[in-house]
Amino acid sequence: MRTLIVEMIEPKRLGELVTVSREFCEQPDIVAVGTGQIPGSFAKAYQVEDTVAANLVSDLASLIVNEGYEVILLTASTLGSGIAAPLSVKLSAPVVSEVIRIQPDLVVERPLYGGKAVASYKLNKMPAILTIRRKYFEAADLQGFTDSSLLSITEKKVELIAEKEEKTEGIPLEDAEVIVSGGRGIGTAENFSILQDLADLLNGAVGASRGAVDEGWAQPTQQVGQTGKIVAPSVYFALGISGASQHLAGIANAKCVVAINKDEEANIFKRARFGIVSDYKKIVPVLIETLKEEA
């Protein structure tokens, strides 16, 4: 099937979409968004520097119709979701968002109800647009680079006039292999510093439940869950977090969850591979000391 990837030039994201594309075709085409060389080997590559979704939709739609693409793959990101919805309207094409698995015969799966269920959809009409949830597909190893031709934008509906990088310290939650998250059970904003110490030792990042964010102990950007970040670390520490379904929705793809909670009935223990029923203040300092000795 003729498959088109539309994505920012970022090897990991492109690699994940290339893996997905192999379910539909041997070699996809790409519209690479941004500047720089396009990593990997694509049948045909177009490049567009404009990163504003609203500006890309009309010309993307024309390209898709002219070239006869059948499957359009984007990441479930701000850009991908920003393109997918209006593109679907313009092409009268179905869109399935947050896809986590591709099954045979054009069946795709996505989580529902904050990860409590998985829904399967059969794609009956082409072109079909899929946004793919990050970290559910192993990124393909992209060798070499592909030359591209320019995809010109006919109408700049919105102009990006400034981009100011927000200073965030440490590793972004979405990329972290280890996350140490705290909830309302942490007790105070100051107590979060011990979570940072543990995260630093493990080269990880500090996350939080909405409970902790609502208390003002952590930043909204640190919130994990249904209305926060969807993360997929190798190890996720949940300290003083009860394990509400909305929080669990954010860690559905975490490989190993370690929970420390005073309440042995806490729901988080149902999701945890390792659970310690205790006050985190007794456990975390010991963990930190042990890790320092091992280092």
Ligand SMILES: Cc1cc2nc3c(=O)[nH]c(=O)nc-3n(C[C@H](O)[C@H](O)[C@H](O)COP(=O)(O)OP(=O)(O)OC[C@H]3O[C@@H](n4cnc5c(N)ncnc54)[C@H](O)[C@@H]3O)c2cc1C
């Ligand atoms: C529409 C909607 C969207 C939501 N989105 C999100 C979201 O994205 N992310 C999210 O996290 N929540 C979200 N929530 C809120 C969610 O329902 C819970 O209220 C929230 O996750 C609770 O946070 P918590 O576990 O930190 O707090 P609590 O539920 O108050 O739990 C605190 C836990 O800490 C334990 N504890 C206390 N002291 C200690 C100690 N010293 N040592 C160890 N354990 C201790 C307690 O036993 C308890 O289990 C959402 C809710 C709604 C309605």
